[in-house]
Amino acid sequence: MTLEGDFLTKIIKRIFIYTLLSFFVLPMFIGAGTVSAASNDPLNLQGEAAILIDADTGKVLYEKNADQLLGVASMSKMMTEYLVLEAIAEGKIQWDQKVLISEFIHKLSNPSLGLSTVGLTQGEEYTVKELYDSMAIHSANASTVALAELIAGSEENFVKMMNEKAEELGLENYHFVNSTGLNNSDMLGRHPAGTDVNDENKMTARDTAKLAYHLLKDYPEVLDTASQSELNFRGTVYKNFNWMLPGLIFEYAGVDGLKTGSTKFAGYGFTATAVLDGQRYISVVMKAPNQEARFTDTRNILNYAKGNFNTTEIVAEKEEIEGNDVLHVEKGKENIVKIAPKESLNLVIKNGEEENYKAKVVIDEDKLNDNGALIAPVKKGDVVGYVTYEYTGEGEDLGFLYTDKTVKVDLVATEDVEKANWFVLMLRGIGEFFVGLWNGITTTVAGWFS
Template sequence: MMIRGCHCLYEARAYVALVFSLFAALFLAPQEARADSFQTTAPTAILVDADSKAVLFEKNADELVAPASMAKIMTAEIVFNELKSGRLTMDTEFGISEHAWRAGGAGSGGSSMFAKVNTNVRLEDLLRGLIVQSGNDAAIAIAEGISGTEDNFARRMTDRARELGLTKSTFRNPTGYGDPAQKVTVRELSKLALYIIETYPDLYKMFGEREFTWNKIRQLNRNPLFAFNIGADGLKTGYIEESGYGLVGSAVQNGQRLVVVVNGLKTAKDRAAESRKLLDWGFRAFEARQLFQEGQVVGEAQVFGGDQRSLPLVSKRPVRVLVPRGETERVTARVVYVGPLKAPIQKGTEVAKLQVNRGDMKAVEVPLYADEDVQVGTLSQRALDGLMEFSTGWARRAFSSLLERI
């Protein structure tokens, strides 16, 4: 099956190739597994499939809420990015200032790695103190070591959030301590978690460590999902009075990863139960169907001024869609690109996107890449393309003008 391009009137002169309709007839589970039957007591929640980025369930997912210690996921991402770039190493040492010790240490009343004041601690140990023990002293020491002050680091957290496409979340400190201006959404926390999992697979493993001992004090990871046999391997809990009990969690079963975020629950027990219930339902209620294999040609795009008129498009990873078990649902796909594409084009260049819809909901969007080199065409080829583009462009403008009058 291959998607062939068609000339369509589209904003920004984007050509859209409407391709195929698939009818997924799945009668593999009882009716109670329907996607619209699930409910949760969590005030805000989201469940996302990591591979397809499909949202399987959401409830008030764009509501701004206090993140509590889930803010430390962003603190960790900044450190991971510094490590990946080579600006820091695991052996880099940061000092434990009196402020870090007083505001985040044992006497502060919050979670702590119990680092001693006026000592230097290796970044690798601070990271484990931050991630496994949820140490506020570790978070402050990291912030001061990288940016000088918590305030400077918090601005960097927000700037980094914008770079990653988190448009609503705002950070005011690296710990998650309450601040009226520190707000996130569960949707954006899920995006941040997925980014970390995909971008830093080796460093992400720290989120799955079950315990860490520092200053002769052994502490267990606070993630309640580790107590269940559901394949959990991260990420972070949070609680302050303003937020209630929250969790960003991830689990893998049979090669499928789901990310869950809940917030606003009344007790730690409720947090554990609702998170597990969401994950159990997600693994049970959906199954993956592969539409295209890695490297398979999925469609074509038109080319202007090249030695060929069309260009085959491929995905660099398998394209799968999650479909509810026990339901028959229409699946459609289309290739979207701004074009026609102009030669020359190098093989492997990202030039389009494949959008797959399940019913009325977008289920998957993946980048598509040129599968061939396209060289600049001969003078006669370019002249013919120019004439065709002029005529079709005139037709589009005329049709658009006609629509405006109707």
Template sequence: MRHWFRSAQQRKIAALLLIFCLLPSLVPAQAASKPPQVRAASYIVMEFQSGRVLAEKDADVPRPPASMTKMMVEYIVMEKVRRGELHWEDQVTVSKHAAGVNEAQVNLVPGEKRTILELFTAMSVYSANDATVALAEKIGGSEEAFVGLMNRKARELGMTHTHYHNATGLDNHFYADPPNVLGSHVMSARDCALLARRLLKDYPEVTKIISQPRIVFRKGEPRQQRLTNWNLMLPGLRFYYPGVDGLKTGHTRNAGYCFTGTAVKNGMRLITVVMDTPAESTRFTATKQLLDYGFSQFTLKTFLSGGQVIPGYERVPVTDGVVPEIPLVTDHPVVFPVEKGQESRYTLHVDYIKRLEAPLRAGEVVGTLRILYDGKEMRNPDPIPVRVLQDVEKASWWELFFRKIGEEVSGLFS
């Protein structure tokens, strides 16, 4: 070596070159890049299928949501229609209270009759406040009663930083007679994303309505109106983004410009929320930044198909069973978003919720599946049930006696 590198300086250079060559194998794989700097008071990016949050900022801070409130009205209407308690062709007679709500509206007049579908479409596409109140009164009997239903549904869906004061998200001064409901009207970015996810998951058919760039209200009538969707990221509109098919904008002086958006690319759907951005254009450019980040940095990985035995849990011991070991499965596919190039750092782990002791029945839930990244649990709002693949009857005392003897003899020889 002294012949090859005669000076100390040459030896130092050689050592540095060696470290440089080995560096790629020593440094762990690079994680996803940092989320973009977004001009919003709070935001969140959520992958739809798993509910995993890919990025967030102040996502649990309650803020005025403006017309993003109407996502809850959409959810309740869709629920009533699915249950058969409402029908799209049902007629609604517009009240003086509903017709008197100011701001974005379709100029309903007292006594006018419109179908549930017409009002729902006007609310979802054009954010029509008069149509929203008319729907609320149809379902609840009054807007106040309907707001009570909204707040109960929010608690049921796990929205812990939400409280509704009215059905529209408007400030009180837009009402001639505002609902008499106590408390501030707020939602968090996380709650908006949770609600959007449930709406799309439970009632995917809603996208046929909310994804329309333009509609005609009272088509063919003297008071016909052509309305453009406030979601300007839809096809043919100013901030078009491929794959966007929803969801709901909002704006008041107190709320700023807000937007809950969703888009699909390469089979992966993302949900984004931006709250209190400074301008109408910003809510869309900020959403584009978040969508670009999510789609460029993450990909969906299928860990298990439905009914597949969980790797590492093919032979799980069962106490007192006629068979000593059984496999564990999940009953639906396990698909999770992972950072591109990081797939190998994810593993699966079962947390048992009961002792594996015979008798057991096929399909019985015995635990939940956790997804780990470098051994640390990933936050996943949907528990993944782990089930027994087969029936296991309790062994007789005679079988257990001889099994015990066999184990002891085997232990002596081993």
């Protein structure tokens, strides 16, 4: 065999071996990697990012890639809703206020564009309430821009308000370029000045949950609209895109909001809120691959919440905490005062983890003197610190939406301690003097014999 033939034979053998490896060995590694990646997410969600929180405290109960910046699409309309409700509350606009529809808003509402919309007629007037309802229930984009222009004079100014409000609410990873969540390229050449023509809104799942958290806390009336399964807009009925509401195809008991969103860039997202067994939760799913996936993912998250978490009382109202039930008092008729939590401390905790959450007492050092005591008089109800919790388990406590916040209740005095009169204080001073003198003598004498 020639050298060339021998070389060719070796090459053919190697190709044959590599081919076998590619068919039989590599898939094993690839499969193993897939299983490993899936095992990192106990819920096996299809969405790229997700989060579940307790809506009352902001306690994080589950997360997946929660800090990844992704397209948020029409879920960003929650910020527009916030600013509209804020403007209503401050009297800057009224629900029955009329809004005249411009040529641009009319064109943007044309169904032929393929955008979520209700038809708005140029030159006709619609109330703020009509426009808001169409935005909140049917995600109407032209209505959203009309409201933005009403509040801020232009969508450009409104976008500045959105970003300023995001900072005020403590969001950390966000990027607002329009009021709707559309890609700017869909805005008929009228995207806000100073923004890129192909840009669109972005947030993380954590910050989307923060926005929903504040929206529900500050303006709970948002659910009056978000919970409606359909919109009757001047005789035409439109369905809510939140298909988990009553009567819709993914109906889930307890769901009463909040906002869906989808663009080619963002994929399919859904911020849901639901009351399950008396406890309100907020969940966010981002960049699900299709319409159905965002709802099945949300169903899995809510099932997880319902089946695995309960509200637990860490410490009861006015219940004395062992080892932290009194504080010393100086210049008082009594030398100690009893202390206890002003209210009960409750926390949503995963089933089986209850024993790993303990009450933690934090005394306000500014209320104490150099001897670590309060100075009389002390009044019943005086705040002397607070009670929070500490996690003592081996698992992971995911903390809260805001890393500098936790649940806590005031720690208060449960009785009065009046200031002792001058004569008692004098006698105590004399007594303390002689006690100190005696202790000094005994120490000196003991030293003679040591």
